[in-house]
Amino acid sequence: MKTVVAVVFDIDGVVRDVSGSYRRALADTVEHFTDGAFRPSSQEIDALKGEGVWNNDWEASQELIFRHFEAQGQAREQVTLAYSTIVQFFQSRYRGTDPVNWNGYICGEPLLLEAAYLESLTKAGIAWGFFSGATQGSARYVLEQRLELVEPVLIAMEDAPGKPDPTGLFLTLERLDCGECPVIYVGDTVADMYTISQARERDHARSWFAVGVLPPHVQETETRKNDYRKTLRQAGAHIVLDNVQDLKPEVVGELVGEV
Known part of the structure; x- marks a missing residue:
């Protein structure tokens, strides 16, 4: 199936709950x-x-x-x-x-997504990979040992400057080899949202979308959830979700308008 969009995930606060780690x-x-x-x-x-x-x-x-x-x-x-x-x-x-x-x-880090979710993206023709500020060792521990993914596309701390510098995002897209397809970056921090803003400034040929995810530690009260949601929106998030798996293929399609 032809790739129509690429979704790149941050890891901490998105793939795993790091509030206790x-x-x-x-x-x-x-x-x-x-x-x-x-x-x-x-x-x-x-x-x-x-x-x-x-x-x-x-x-x-x-x-x-x-x-x-x-x-x-x-x-x-x-x-x-x-x-x-x-x-x-x-x-x-x-x-x-x-x-x-x-x-x-x-x-002891709880996982926030299942491998089956990523499989659903693949079936929909959505390419996916990871760009994280975590070390290679830490990132691969959760992706390969916990989620049992086989050789996932990953750019980690050792591979690129820290966010919001978008270099690592561009490197991830090179490995995904999806041409000039639209890109969604999913993260839980202001720096993640700024990463998309800076990527858009460097590359006008493709469409860029920032998706915010509320990390578990801010979901204890509605007030804190709403405040954090507002912070991510102000930083550039197109949408903000309670959990990464809420970014289903149909939601991706609505966001980019063509899946």
Whole structure:
């Protein structure tokens, strides 16, 4: 079947729930390196990511640490803390203490989609792949071990600049080999929505669509859901869904107007 559209998925908050893993490791890291003085709440993490440039959780951890000390009157240049040390501590929480058989928070991440959903896209002639700020190891753990996908198209942290730079999205499309078909990028953050905006600025030959997904941690109350939905819409989302699997082939068709 001829490919008529490509759907590219972010992973964290879209394919898997990271509220008890990545976000928990981020909070642990900030708390550790502020000597227990500051543990960011879920809302404070959202506020940082709402700035649209903190897609990398290692960098987000560092930034929150810096901001804590700045609030105490200490310039960030005076904070003697190596970035590699932050990464090492973060990974000890997220991946765990065993580098071979991971035993960290990653092991308990709930999945937000099923492989059967992706099969339904394929049957409808919709190409799909993944562009994520997660590491190759973390991304392949969920895609290949948990979802049991075989050699999925994936561009991860090591392969391209961080979002909202759209380079990784373009690389994903090259691997999908779908010509100049319309593209939908599905993500849960402001940076994901900005990625489509920047891709559109670079490539006017195809149609670009941003689809927002509400991550599980914002769905505890209607107020928070509505606020987050509004944030994604303001950042450029064409539609915002409660779950990625709500982006059914017929919804894709309505969005691009030709499936």
